Amino acid sequence: MSAFESRWNPQSSVAQQRRAAMLERLGALRALEERAAHASAKSKPVFDKRGQLLPRERVALLLDPGSPWLPLCSLAGFLHDHKDPALSVPGGGVLAGIGFVSGVRCMVVASDSGIEAGAIQPMGLDKILRVQEIALQNKLPFIHLVESAGANLMRYRVEGFVHGGALFRNLARLSAAGIPVITVQHGSGTAGGAYMPGLSDVVIMVRGRSRAFLAGPPLLMAATGEVATEEELGGAEMHTTLSGLGEYLAEDDRQALGTAREVVAKSLDSSFPRRRESSDGEDWIPAPRSESRAGRAGMTGLGGLPPRFDADELLTLMPAHHREPVDMREVIARLVDDSDLLEFKPMYGAQTLCVQARVAGHAVGFISNNGPIDVAGANKATHFIQWMCQRGQPIIYLQNTTGYMVGKDAEQGGMIKHGSKMIQAVTNATVPQITIQCGASFGAGNYGMCGRGYAPRFLFSWPSARTSVMGAEQAARTMQIVNDAALKRKGLAPDPEKSRAQFERIVQMFEAQADVATTSGLLLDDGVIDPRDTRDVLRQCLDMCAEAEARTLRPMQFGVARM
Known part of the structure; x- marks a missing residue:
């Protein structure tokens, strides 16, 4: 391999315009x-009056101070329940991420x-299902801080109730796989929510605050006429002394979170290696890993030299519109160790x-x-995917494509069958695959470049990402041609005003749906990241993949x- 020689001038007017556009978009997100x-x-x-910590305070207190934290799906639900962008609150009513607790990821x-008292929102459910999948794939202990009013009955949908069962199924799968499931019950868990602690390996409850029952007092009275208090039905003292649902009784949120940290520290053995602080107390370095195929393949995550280019330059590379070309080698050179590349x-x-790199x-x-991906490109990618699988090395896809090549020459050259081979290779790859959507992700290019439908281990987007079946203007022009042809068959002439209005309407529809805020809100990625953080995000993801490979x-x- 050799160090990459950049031809990009990050101080040029074009670069600075792109940087300003990227920062503006990042700020909005x-x-x-x-x-x-x-x-x-x-x-x-309200929380102060009850002697409770806010959810973000709970997460901060649970995590090791100064350790890495990778938030997930923070835009989930944006524009889903409320169509007004100015009023929609993202997140799905759930906080989620990967971090270190007592040194364990x-x-x-x-x-x-x-x-909304932690009521589970539709996209919040999908968010939990996604992070459960990540935990299962990467063998990560699952810690759940629960305080939820359950399903919002004013927004009740039967499909949400039915699909919600997968949340509890996944808790059972995690436990059966040997992955610890730890719940801190900070507040209520009613009806289906009561199965969150019920399907956990260890449950910590808070005196006077924790509640877990299949039917609360109102439902109990409506269903049976029986009168009972919340404490009698599902209080912390009852569950830790009578029902056995809880293992530990804490006096407040702080003690409960401290107990959770102690459970992780005392209960997780060498299968879950710990990280330790370096001597200066600032950096975090990997715990020793057992010898494994991952280690032999070079997936040791020992650090490596930083890139030779400033990460800030990643802000200058992607254009605001996909029609402008980008040499993605410039992106790769700003992500990999010593900017050292071997192009295949x-x-x-x-x-x-x-490209091979570290x-x-x-x-x-x-x-x-x-x-676009042409016949030769599809065959090359297929060959490379198989080569990486033979070497046991993860594949990172940096999406920036308008799709597979079209046209007479491409069709006669076998674009369909060669593109299909690439999709076969992506689908059946035996190594971890990680996708970063940097720019355009159009048409079947989204599939061949390991989009969400192909289950990459992780998928993150840049603010510049655009996802669509095709470009907005291309879609509008296609519909215009089809409509004009239909009118011609009927002996009618197109109305220029109507045609222009329809064109603009289709462009607007496609642009809105392609926007990264919309796609991330629909959980079509695991979050939108600052381009400058890409190397660190990849490092964390690759560390997790290697640890999962080594973990027994x-x-x-x-x-x-x-x-």
Whole structure:
């Protein structure tokens, strides 16, 4: 491999215009995330009066101070329940991310009970299901901080109730796989919500605040006529002394979170290696890993030299519109160790990039796009995917494509069958695959470049990402041609005004749906990241993949049953 020689001038007027556009878009997306935090914080007086911590305070207290934190799906639900962009609050009523608890990397999920008392929102359910899947794939202990009013009956949908069963199924799957499930019951868990602690391995409850019952006093009276208090039906003292649902009784939120940290510290063995602080107390370095195929393949995550280019330059590379070209080698060079690249088949299928490099010591393969994927590019990518699978090295897809090549020459050259081979290779790859949507992700290019439908281990977007079946103007022009042809068959002439109005309407519809705030709100990614953080995000993801590969669990036929 050799160090990449950049031809990009990050100080040029074009670069600075792109940087300004990227920062503006990033600021708008971060403001949406802050909207959820602000909405939750409005409940602080109520929480203070009850002697409780706000959800974000709980998460912060659970995590190791100064350790890495990777938030997930923070825009979930944006524009889903409220179509007005100015009023929609993202997040799905759930906080989720991957961080360190007592030195162990864990999946942490918390009810955002400062918003609608933590009632589960439709996209909040999908968000929990997604992070459960990530925990299962990466063998991460699952810690759930629960305080939820359950389903919002004013927004009840039968399909939400039915699909919600998967949440509890996944808790059982995690436990049976040998992955610890720990619940801190900060507040209510009613009806289906009561099965969250019920399907956990260890439950910590808070005196006077925790509630878990299949039917609360109102439903109990309506259904049977029986009168009982909340404490009698499902209070913390009752569950830790009589029913056995809870293992530990805490006096307040702080003690409960401290107990959770102690459970992780005392209960997780060498299968869950711990990280330790470096001597200066600032950096975090990997715990030793057992010898494994991952280690032999170079997935050791020992650090590596930083890139030779400033991460800030990543803000200058992506244009505001996908019609402007980008050399994605410039992006890769700003992500990999020492900006050292080995390009695979550089003169064949040149618009499809296949590159070997290292990220924080992990040997990886990159696949990216400098244009549409043509026949040669599809064959090259297929070959490279198989080569990476043989070497046991993860594949990172940097999406920036308008799709597979179309036209007479492409069709006669077998574009369908060669593109299909690439999709076959992506589908059946035996190594972890991670996708970053940097720019355009159009048509079947989304599939061939390991989009959400192909289950990459992680998928993040840049603010510049655009996802669509095709470009907005291309879609509008296509419909215009089809409509004009239909009118011609009827002997009618197109109305220019109507045709123009329809064109603009279709463009607007496609642009709105392609926008990253919309796609992230629909959980078509795991979050929108600052381009400058991409290397760190990849490092964390690759560390997790390597740790999961090396981790030996003790699966059982069933999950741990409550006794």
